[in-house]
Amino acid sequence: MQRNLATFHLPPEHRRKLQEAGFQTVSDIIEVSPIELSKELEISKEDALEILQLVKGTNITSSTALEKLKEEKELPFIITFCEELDTILGGGVPLAKITEFCGAPGIGKTQIGIQLAVDVQIPSVFGGVEGEAIYIDTEGSFMVHRAVDIAQATVSHCISSIENNPKLKEVLNDFTVNSILSKIYVYRCNDYIELIATVNLLPQFLTEHPRVKLIVLDSIAFHFRNNFDDMALRTRLLNGLAQNLIRMASQHKLAVVLTNQMTTKIKSDDRGQSHVVPALGESWGHASTLRIVLFWQHNQRYARLYKSPSRKEATVPYTITMGGIRSIGQQNIDKEHKDGDHGDDECNPRKRMRLDE
Amino acid sequence: MDVNELELHPRILDAIKRAKLTVEKTLCLSAADLSRLTKLSTSDVGHLLYEVSKSVPRIPMAIALDIKEERCHASLKVRYVKTGCEVLDDFLRGGILSQGITEIAGESAAGKTQLCMQLCLTVQLPCHMGGLAGGAVYICTEDVFPSKRLHQMIKYFNRKLGPELEMQLAVGDHIFVEHASDQESLWKCINQRVPVLLARGMVKFIVIDSIAALFRGEYDFSEAAKRAHHLRSFGDQLRKLNQQYNAPVVCVNQVSANMKGDSEYGRYEFIPALGLSWSNLVTCRLLLSRTSMTIDINDPDTGNNAVAKVRTMEAMFAPHLPRDLCYYVVDAKGVHGLR
Numbered sequence: 067m068q069r070n071l072a073t074f075h076l077p078p079e080h081r082r083k084l085q086e087a088g089f090q091t092v093s094d095i096i097e098v099s100p101i102e103l104s105k106e107l108e109i110s111k112e113d114a115l116e117i118l119q120l121v122k123g124t125n126i127t128s129s130t131a132l133e134k135l136k137e138e139k140e141l142p143f144i145i146t147f148c149e150e151l152d153t154i155l156g157g158g159v160p161l162a163k164i165t166e167f168c169g170a171p172g173i174g175k176t177q178i179g180i181q182l183a184v185d186v187q188i189p190s191v192f193g194g195v196e197g198e199a200i201y202i203d204t205e206g207s208f209m210v211h212r213a214v215d216i217a218q219a220t221v222s223h224c225i226s227s228i229e230n231n232p233k234l235k236e237v238l239n240d241f242t243v244n245s246i247l248s249k250i251y252v253y254r255c256n257d258y259i260e261l262i263a264t265v266n267l268l269p270q271f272l273t274e275h276p277r278v279k280l281i282v283l284d285s286i287a288f289h290f291r292n293n294f295d296d297m298a299l300r301t302r303l304l305n306g307l308a309q310n311l312i313r314m315a316s317q318h319k320l321a322v323v324l325t326n327q328m329t330t331k332i333k334s335d336d337r338g339q340s341h342v343v344p345a346l347g348e349s350w351g352h353a354s355t356l357r358i359v360l361f362w363q364h365n366q367r368y369a370r371l372y373k374s375p376s377r378k379e380a381t382v383p384y385t386i387t388m389g390g391i392r393s394i395g396q397q398n399i400d401k402e403h404k405d406g407d408h409g410d411d412e413c414n415p416r417k418r419m420r421l422d423e
Numbered sequence: 424m425d426v427n428e429l430e431l432h433p434r435i436l437d438a439i440k441r442a443k444l445t446v447e448k449t450l451c452l453s454a455a456d457l458s459r460l461t462k463l464s465t466s467d468v469g470h471l472l473y474e475v476s477k478s479v480p481r482i483p484m485a486i487a488l489d490i491k492e493e494r495c496h497a498s499l500k501v502r503y504v505k506t507g508c509e510v511l512d513d514f515l516r517g518g519i520l521s522q523g524i525t526e527i528a529g530e531s532a533a534g535k536t537q538l539c540m541q542l543c544l545t546v547q548l549p550c551h552m553g554g555l556a557g558g559a560v561y562i563c564t565e566d567v568f569p570s571k572r573l574h575q576m577i578k579y580f581n582r583k584l585g586p587e588l589e590m591q592l593a594v595g596d597h598i599f600v601e602h603a604s605d606q607e608s609l610w611k612c613i614n615q616r617v618p619v620l621l622a623r624g625m626v627k628f629i630v631i632d633s634i635a636a637l638f639r640g641e642y643d644f645s646e647a648a649k650r651a652h653h654l655r656s657f658g659d660q661l662r663k664l665n666q667q668y669n670a671p672v673v674c675v676n677q678v679s680a681n682m683k684g685d686s687e688y689g690r691y692e693f694i695p696a697l698g699l700s701w702s703n704l705v706t707c708r709l710l711l712s713r714t715s716m717t718i719d720i721n722d723p724d725t726g727n728n729a730v731a732k733v734r735t736m737e738a739m740f741a742p743h744l745p746r747d748l749c750y751y752v753v754d755a756k757g758v759h760g761l762r
Contacts, residue, residue: 077458077465112464171702172740201487206522206666207706207742210490210501250487254499256666259479262450266476271484292659292704299451306453327703332647342699388745 068093071121080117083107092121138162142195144186144280144321146178147220148393150382154371155356161195161279161321164312164353166286168326168344169360174367174386175325176207177216178360179282181390182323183250184216186280189237192224197279197320198249200268204261204288208252217246219389251275258289262303265310272318279318281311285325287345301349308353324354366394429474438463439471449475498669504628505553506538507545507580510760514736514749518553521671523706524661528676528695533711534734534753535675539630540573541757542673543598544580546628555671557627558597560620562612565636568600579756599626606637606653613660621668629664633675635696651700658704674705695739707741718761720754729754733761 069092071084087106089095095103095118104114129137143158152158159165159182167175183201188194201208221241228234251271255261272278286307290300315322329345344351344359351357357373370381383394426439426446438461439449449457449471458468485495493500503517512518519525519542529535543561548554561568574595581589599620603609609631620626634657642650665672678693695701695708702708716733737748750761 077455110464112467116464116466170699171705172708172746176742205706206662209743210487211516211743213487214491244488247488247491248486252485252487252490252499254482254485254496256481256663259447259450260481263476263479263481266450266472270473287703292655292662302453303451328699329703330647330699345703386745 071095074120076117076120080107080109080113083109084117095121141319142190142193144182144195145188145193146391147181147185147223148369148382148384148391149395150393151369151384151391154369154377154380154382155358155374156377159280159321159323160356162316162319163355164308164315164322164324165356165358166324166326166344166354167358167360168328168372170328170342170362173360173362174384174391175360176205176209176284177212177386178391179284179323179325180208180213181216182280182321183282184213184220184246184390186321187241187246187249188220188224189241191234191237192227195279196277198251198275198277199280199282200251200253200271200278202253202255202261202264202281202283204255204283205285206254207284208254210247213247213250214243215388216390217243219387220246223389249277251278255289258294258303261289262307265307268310268314272314272320276318279320280323281314281320282323283311283325285327287325287327291327291329291345297347301347304346304350304353308350326350426475429478431471431474432467435461435463435467435471438467446475446478450479498666502555502669503553504542504546504555504671505548507541507757508751508759510762511736511749511751511758512553514747514760515738516743519671519673520707520741520743521555521669523665524658524672524674524704525707525709526674526676526695526705527709527711528678528739529711530678530693530713533713534751534758535711536569536632537572537753538711538758539632539673539675540569540576543573543628543630544576544594544757546671547592547594547597555627557670558599558620558625559628559630560599560601560617560626562601562603562609562617562629562631564603564609564631565633568602570600573598575755576757597625603637606641606657609637610657610660613657613664617664621664621670627668627670629661629670629672631661631672631674633677634701635675635677638697638701639677647698651698654697654701655704658701662704676701678710707744708739709741710737710739711735712737714750718752720752736760 071089071091072081084107100111100115100118103118104111107114141161143160145152145158167178169175179201183199186195186197186199188196190196221243224238224241228238253264255264290304294300311322314320327345328342331341331343355375359370359372361368361370366383367385368381368383371377371379385392385394426436426444429436442460444460452460454465454468454472457471458465461468463471482496482498485499489495490499502521503519504521505512505518506515527535527538543559545553546555546557546559549556577595580594584592601612601616603612617629638650638654661672664670677696679696681691681694693712695710712735714733714735717730718733719728720731721728731752731754733750733752735748735750738744738746752759752761
């Protein structure tokens with residue numbers, strides 16, 4: 067009750083008026099009626115009501131770090147199907163956070179996006195999140211055929227790991243390619259205005275579809291890089307988007323996955339020296355909680371964890387097959403499955419979860 | 424979209440009109456800025472933003488299953504332009520993608536122009552035969568259009584069609600050739616003339632042969648940033664045409680010697696020109712190259728056997744294709760894949 071009114075998220079004008087009228091803490095204002103307040107501050111009744119609602123409604127619930135840790139531990143991860151990539155991420159793509167995948171064209175950003183949109187739907191008995199996915203496509207690269215391929219591979223992976231367990235079989239009856247596809251909501255945005263409008267409308271969509279646990283935005287960079295000259299506006303719009311996304315991520319406990327392009331940065335000091343960095347500039351680097359840079363080396367795809375609040379930097383190889391993202395070793399395991407050879411340990415998906423525990 | 428058409432309380436409408444806001448401007452402002460400009464309360468601003476966002480014309484949300492079963496907005500349907508050769512179609516999982524820009528890169532004499540000309544013919548086939556039932560516009564920037572070769576290809580193409588379809592389609596009459604010898608004329612072409620052709624439904628397919636010619640010569644090394652900027656504007660315009668008219672865009676690109684050694688393109692001798700800023704705009708990249716192998720083919724006119732160079736087509740990246748390659752030859756009839 068002794069909280070200072072200046073610490074509330076109020077318009078500056080109202081804050082000034084409150085101060086001038088002598089209201090300083092919550093206890094000063096809590097007994098005042100909206101009409102009185104509007105007269106006192108010379109503002110409209112709606113505004114006064116809003117101030118009171120905000121002040122009364124904000125119950126700061128603080129939680130200890132331990133509680134937060136427990137809360138975070140309870141949140142499942144979305145597995146990527148590449149064991150090494152899951153390991154460096156701490157179990158998979160985390161919920162309630164923004165994860166950004168950057169890479170040159172052709173490295174597999176879109177494939178990762180589609181893979182995750184399928185993986186998020188893995189039933190919980192298999193250690194999955196059992197959610198739905200929103201896919202915002204800005205480049206026109208969402209390929210429904212690839213979604214079919216990946217969904218097919220995921221379903222057969224789950225079938226091969228149940229081993230005559232009737233309960234699990236029943237669950238899998240509802241886990242088919244068509245059921246997976248029917249839970250991916252695709253938005254196509256042809257310019258940045260459409261993108262902003264789409265993101266503005268998502269909160270409404272999320273309340274109607276509470277099972278959504280993943281938003282893929284592929285790619286954030288596209289419309290902000292072509293024909294965009296006003297850099298100040300670009301930074302502001304991108305920050306606004308990031309703010310909206312992180313709010314949805316933490317409110318609905320869902321994962322946000324962004325993809326970003328790479329750009330060539332030319333150092334001004336040494337002549338001709340250039341290196342490839344994620345696009346959209348330095349300030350955008352703060353927007354995502356986790357950043358993974360994908361690149362080629364020795365004719366092999368690699369993923370490097372570049373930024374993470376909890377994991378150390380690491381680089382792991384991965385590959386893309388018809389069935390989606392896989393780790394290098396797993397490719398062979400998949401082949402074995404086709405030959406009917408079931409390696410019991412490898413195909414238990416539960417075993418791959420929570421590698422850090 | 425006019426703000427007057429928004430379904431909002433007259434009080435809110437008045438406020439945004441007073442602040443002289445348009446739909447775009449409103450969406451570019453944060454909620455706090457909006458409430459300062461319009462002097463509206465926070466809940467009003469939230470309501471305003473929601474209504475304005477709803478009013479932006481966009482393609483409605485589609486469920487992936489509906490896209491698969493083609494129960495969605497026309498521009499979300501994935502279509503393919505068949506190449507006219509079953510082997511190549513299998514390799515490309517259906518043909519040239521209707522979405523985005525497809526790049527055909529390759530060294531000189533790899534068969535880039537041949538493939539493009541063949542696509543200009545197949546795109547005119549009726550939809551059930553794998554075409555788009557529309558003409559093509561062919562923008563030349565490097566050479567004069569090889570019309571002699573096109574006529575030769577049309578001859579064999581018609582033979583395959585049969586007399587009835589030949590009359591009906593008259594493929595030769597629906598290829599519009601444009602010449603653009605500098606960037607300015609290309610810009611005019613894709614901003615003024617091509618949109619008219621597209622809007623009238625006369626063409627449904629755009630080829631630029633090549634995009635590299637205009638952008639490789641005109642810039643100094645120190646002007647790389649400027650070049651990137653110009654390339655992005657061109658790419659953006661091509662993307663817009665692609666989206667608005669659902670017309671596939673094919674761009675031919677040259678290659679440059681690979682100097683990077685051990686990076687993404689480690690094993691390539693040649694890599695597509697124009698750098699990263701252009702590749703970011705490309706949806707699907709095909710690389711054509713010549714090999715030292717030859718194969719005996721039958722010349723359809725003389726009946727004699729002739730020797731043809733075997734070439735490779737490689738999918739360097741594409742959202743729907745694995746990294747893979749396929750062999751093909753070019754003969755009098757056109758481009759053919761080899762199994």
